[in-house]
Amino acid sequence: MIRLVKAELQKVFTTRMVWGMLALSLGFTAIGLVALSLLSGMQGAPPITDPDGVKNLFSQAGVGLVFAFVIGTLLITGEYRFQTITHTFLVTPRRQRVVAAKLVACAGVGLFFGAAGIALAFAVGVPALLIKGGSLSLIDGDVVRLCAGVVAAMALYTILGLALGSLLRNQVAAIVVGIGWVYVLENLLVALLPSVGKWLPGGAAQAVYGVSSPLGGDYLPAWGGAALLVGYALLFAVVASATTIRRDIT
Amino acid sequence: MAAIEIRNLSKSFGAVRAVDDVSFTVEAGTVTGFLGPNGAGKTTTLRSLLGLVTPDSGEALINGRGYTDLAAPLSEVGAVLEATSFHPGRTARNHLRVLCTAAGLPAARADQTLGQVGLADVAGKRVAGFSLGMRQRLALATALLGEPKILILDEPANGLDPAGIQWLRGFLRFLADDQGCTVLVSSHVLAEVEQTVDDVVIIAKGRLIRQGTLAELTSNGDRGVRVSGPEVERLRPRLEAAGATVECPESGVLLVHGAQPETVGQAALDELVVLSELVRQRSDLEQVFLELTGDPAAPPGPDPVPALTETPGGTS
Ligand SMILES: Nc1ncnc2c1ncn2[C@@H]1O[C@H](COP(=O)(O)OP(=O)(O)O)[C@@H](O)[C@H]1O
Ligand SMILES: [Mg+2]
Numbered sequence: 428m429i430r431l432v433k434a435e436l437q438k439v440f441t442t443r444m445v446w447g448m449l450a451l452s453l454g455f456t457a458i459g460l461v462a463l464s465l466l467s468g469m470q471g472a473p474p475i476t477d478p479d480g481v482k483n484l485f486s487q488a489g490v491g492l493v494f495a496f497v498i499g500t501l502l503i504t505g506e507y508r509f510q511t512i513t514h515t516f517l518v519t520p521r522r523q524r525v526v527a528a529k530l531v532a533c534a535g536v537g538l539f540f541g542a543a544g545i546a547l548a549f550a551v552g553v554p555a556l557l558i559k560g561g562s563l564s565l566i567d568g569d570v571v572r573l574c575a576g577v578v579a580a581m582a583l584y585t586i587l588g589l590a591l592g593s594l595l596r597n598q599v600a601a602i603v604v605g606i607g608w609v610y611v612l613e614n615l616l617v618a619l620l621p622s623v624g625k626w627l628p629g630g631a632a633q634a635v636y637g638v639s640s641p642l643g644g645d646y647l648p649a650w651g652g653a654a655l656l657v658g659y660a661l662l663f664a665v666v667a668s669a670t671t672i673r674r675d676i677t
Numbered sequence: 678m679a680a681i682e683i684r685n686l687s688k689s690f691g692a693v694r695a696v697d698d699v700s701f702t703v704e705a706g707t708v709t710g711f712l713g714p715n716g717a718g719k720t721t722t723l724r725s726l727l728g729l730v731t732p733d734s735g736e737a738l739i740n741g742r743g744y745t746d747l748a749a750p751l752s753e754v755g756a757v758l759e760a761t762s763f764h765p766g767r768t769a770r771n772h773l774r775v776l777c778t779a780a781g782l783p784a785a786r787a788d789q790t791l792g793q794v795g796l797a798d799v800a801g802k803r804v805a806g807f808s809l810g811m812r813q814r815l816a817l818a819t820a821l822l823g824e825p826k827i828l829i830l831d832e833p834a835n836g837l838d839p840a841g842i843q844w845l846r847g848f849l850r851f852l853a854d855d856q857g858c859t860v861l862v863s864s865h866v867l868a869e870v871e872q873t874v875d876d877v878v879i880i881a882k883g884r885l886i887r888q889g890t891l892a893e894l895t896s897n898g899d900r901g902v903r904v905s906g907p908e909v910e911r912l913r914p915r916l917e918a919a920g921a922t923v924e925c926p927e928s929g930v931l932l933v934h935g936a937q938p939e940t941v942g943q944a945a946l947d948e949l950v951v952l953s954e955l956v957r958q959r960s961d962l963e964q965v966f967l968e969l970t971g972d973p974a975a976p977p978g979p980d981p982v983p984a985l986t987e988t989p990g991g992t993s
Binding site for chain 2: 430431433434437438441442443444505509510511513514515516517518519520521673675676677
């Protein structure tokens with residue numbers, strides 16, 4: 428099983444796409460960090476030096492969720508698009524093992540994206556905080572919890588990509604549907620209908636981050652958000668395996 | 678035990694019965710041609726054998742077991758399949774390394790097999806720049822990774838230039854003769870494989886037409902010994918006395934059935950007849966193949982013209 432996970436990670440890291448997506452993810456994080464730091468305290472923008480501001484700042488580590496999602500999508504749709512799925516199943520004819528390996532590999536990729544985002548958040552956030560006259564003691568347990576949430580959300584969205592890709596099989600369709608959901612639909616629901624939105628993966632991620640809703644709606648408690656994320660991951664895992672295991676590969 | 682056994686295999690895709698109760702075996706150490714026109718069901722049969730397609734009924738076994746039950750499939754059977762490709766952004770070497778990792782084979786096998794198929798120079802190149810022939814060689818390299826004793830190739834000559842086909846023939850014979858491999862190779866063009874195979878399995882429209890040795894198939898097409906020379910007619914009594922039947926399709930030419938070329942030659946020596954030609958006539962193999970598979974693209978034979986087409990204004 429370990430060697431199958433290694434093989435899946437090797438698939439991800441032997442194409443250039445993963446680095447492009449990581450660059451985009453970090454790019455968005457960087458923009459968020461810089462913008463929040465520069466605008467801090469200006470024209471009614473919340474200062475980064477109060478506890479909520481700090482959380483908001485560090486939550487930028489996870490703004491690139493959608494790029495992790497894309498990598499998850501590619502890990503399965505790429506196999507169909509380039510017909511490498513045949514090789515994959517010839518090596519490992521027990522398909523549930525392939526699905527399991529892909530799920531674990533996706534979690535690993537999410538972890539990697541999350542860790543990279545967090546590293547960047549600290550690299551920019553700590554100096555920004557000091558420059559703005561904040562105290563490092565602001566980086567407390569809440570921030571640690573937030574970082575765990577970023578990693579969990581990244582892993583979940585990568586797995587979500589895998590699940591959606593398994594379902595749709597078409598690379599472009601999966602990416603368009605996924606981005607449309609993450610950037611538009613889900614954001615709208617989370618913001619406008621918090622009572623629904625808090626139950627969605629995006630809402631659950633926000634709950635784990637522990638940041639407050641922009642419109643004042645309430646999220647689940649952090650542990651509830653975490654449980655929900657795990658539940659979604661399990662659901663997606665079931666979707667991914669159910670759609671991959673029985674199909675004829677012709 | 679047969680290296681490969683297909684037993685009453687059937688598979689439908691919707692209304693299309695792609696494979697219909699097909700059974701055949703491939704003996705260890707032989708090169709078997711799996712022949713049939715396009716759409717005959719070759720790919721479906723081979724993919725069922727490899728666990729990629731689930732048959733509706735019947736079994737397809739490798740060394741007596743289903744593919745999904747093989748502990749180390751890559752070390753038992755290697756496959757080159759149609760409609761298989763590579764991620765264009767990954768290098769040839771990395772493609773093979775990924776498979777080595779998954780199969781638990783040493784990463785060094787990647788470069789070894791690339792060398793075997795003549796791709797050592799482009800091991801570090803992205804597959805995007807590869808020609809069809811190079812991809813076909815890379816596919817062959819994937820099949821060789823686990824040093825399997827059984828190889829299954831689906832239309833491997835597609836996309837190869839004549840030199841590539843020549844190379845492939847030699848390579849398959851090398852695998853069979855020197856490495857003791859069993860090879861099952863499909864093709865819709867008999868001429869592509871007739872120089873390479875020992876046995877043939879012919880299917881058409883999902884049904885098995887015939888299984889046998891290439892010699893059996895071609896002896897069916899034996900059209901006698903053709904002998905020509907100004908005075909060949911003088912051979913007729915001797916040949917007929919030897920039990921042969923003799924036709925004279927044109928003057929100065931005899932067509933002898935039921936006698937070996939040596940018998941005819943001996944007759945010519947005894948009668949002191951000058952010969953300009955002495956040859957065993959075979960019907961064109963491709964023609965035999967077309968007759969057997971009933972390929973609609975085959976040129977019409979001298980059959981009676983169907984009545985329908987003679988009726989003016991008849992529905993056709
Ligand atoms: N995935 C599929 N869906 C529908 N029909 C298929 C599929 N695969 C094969 N077929 C049909 O099954 C028949 C046999 O196809 P195939 O096994 O590819 O033949 P061959 O390899 O001999 O050309 C053809 O009529 C083909 O159209
Ligand atoms: Mg085919």
